[in-house]
Amino acid sequence: MIKPFLKYLLNEKRYSVHTVGSYEIDLLQFQSFLEDLDADLDQASTKMLRAWIVSLIEEGKSPRSVNRKIASLRTYYKFLLKRELIKKNPALNLKPLKTAKQLPQFVQKSEMNNLLDHSVFSDDFEGHRDRVIMELLYSTGIRRAELIGLKEEDVDLFNGTIKVLGKRNKERIIPLAKSNVALLKSYISSKNNAGFESPFMLVTNQGKQSYPMMINRIVKKYLGYISNIDKKSPHVLRHTFATHMLDNGADLNAVKDLLGHASLAATQVYTHNSLEKLKTVFDQAHPKA
Missing domain, CATH: 1.10.150 (DNA polymerase; domain 1)
Incomplete structure (x- = not known):
């Protein structure tokens, strides 16, 4: 069955x-x-x-x-x-094991600025594509699968938005920063000049649709230039997006909608990172600390 x-x-x-x-x-x-x-x-x-x-x-x-x-x-x-294929559920009373609570890892703002403000990306199709991957993951918080499935028709450069197909086929619209729009225009031009006609936004050096291991490899490569965190994955950039948004005062419900979470509970885990930052600021600045 x-x-x-x-x-x-x-x-x-x-x-x-x-x-x-x-x-x-x-x-x-x-x-x-x-x-x-x-x-x-x-x-x-x-x-x-x-x-x-x-x-x-x-x-x-x-x-x-x-x-x-x-x-x-x-x-x-x-x-x-x-489906009435069994009379009794043998897994009904199975209880999950206790796990240590782990805060999501994220990249520091200064480290992300160092990466995106400096010319570590080559000035060719591959470099343009790699930069788009890093910028979109960090600037929008989309999942790796959502990035891979993103098509050119899903990108509205005039209004500065992208349409993302998330979990359980739920669509959401995410705004783009002006710098993202300029970057995507440059990348699409580079993609067209290379003769790649794939409907998917992100493609390989041969013009085929991108795939999970490719995205993982690219993210690991560029995060390795600027960060010493243990895990260097696309999901870390999603964590980084959420943490930086909340650090800068974004509404929790707004971040939830941008991430495509079904419930607020999934988004609240990022508030712990922001609270840790507040505690550090308090310890450093308050005379009674």
Whole structure:
């Protein structure tokens, strides 16, 4: 029943291909574990589920990773129960492991200014494209998948906005800074001069649609010039966008809408970084500190 479940996630729940792929990996891993017990996914008991979770912990899997697999199991068996394919949900009483609270990593403003204000980008198509990638991720806070899926027709240079297709196929409009508009005009001109006719905004050196590993590699390269943070990924630039917006007094609900979060709770995690900054300023400036 894995394939019908994955189709349900894609077509009815509108989960992203990446998320559905993660669910598939988790279920196939559990299925492999059950083979040693001569059991099937649809026949698994709560005891079997817990035995797999214990084995994952003994293998050294992080609590965060184990919790994702627990979530996959809970969603899968809830689906089976709803379809009346099982009489009892064996994952109902599974509880997630406690995890250490981690604040999102972000790049300092001075470091981002050093990157974007200096000529580390080459003056050719590749350099123009790389700069667009870094600027859009930082200036708009869009996700990597949203950037990859961005088409030229989604960019309104006259009004200075981009239309983004987010999670569960939800569209949102994000404003562009004037510097973004000028940069995109220059990049599109460079792209046309190279003879690339792809409808997608960001393309490879061969004119094909960009892909996740390419974006990861480019972001890691340029963040490596200016920052010593452990994680140098596109999502770090999303964290950086949100943190810098809130540091500068942006309304939390506005940041939520710009990020495309379904609930305010997901956005509130960034307020902790801003509070840490306020505490530092207080300690340095207040006579009673």
